[in-house]
Amino acid sequence: MDDYLGRQVEFVAKLVRLSQEGRIDWRLHEKGGFVGEVFGREIRIFDSEKPAPGSGKVGTVRKAPVLEILVGDGKVGHSIESVTGLRDLLASAGFRAAGIDNFMEQVLAS
């Protein structure tokens, strides 16, 4: 595995940890997915639909999570895709943005 891909995997794994520890404040993004802030930078994670290779059927798509690092004006500065851990990050962002923790606590405390 080349160094850059290795760094990307480490980066995503670290983001998953920060997200699971509640250190990224996720919210819904108007274009879909979730946006959060980490170390003063905005990141967005969402499911992107891409043509499924080798499916044999025209129009068959597969969903793959994409992580975007946004620059000041909301434009995409860099995007990361096809890296292990992105699906975990998307799941974590959805869980946090939907406030599932608080909701479960409320229900259990009632």
Next chain:
Amino acid sequence: MSGLAQLNDWVAVSANWLGIISLAVSTYAAVTISRIRRDIVGRVTLPAIISALEDGNGQLSAMLKDFDASHRSFEVTLSVCEANLRTIVSSRSQATPRAKSLIGDIAAFRKGRLSSGAQATALDIDRAWAIYGSLSGLVEELKRITHLHQVGG
């Protein structure tokens, strides 16, 4: 008499050569079997192992959200991942050293958990997250190996 001695010598030399040829054939067979086994793991079982490891790793990250509440499930999932790692080690693929190192990390985590008792320490949590990160790296490497197998036909 000398004819018999010559025959004896000839038989002895022939036996030595046959022994060497037999050893070469055995070595070749062992290498071929090992290569075929690696190939089968690469083509057939590796995609299933990658999928299982990726699922397991995702579950580990979800459980790490509240480790104290889910430490038993965490241990079970970790054991499943470890079993898959042992299959990778036995395949003697390029990913074997990384899988071996990860098994060592899991052993260190378990040892730490035994000494820390019921309540997880910050070090336990750090070790668990390190395992998650390393597993992600291993899955990525396995995907690359599978891709190379596919490209190579």
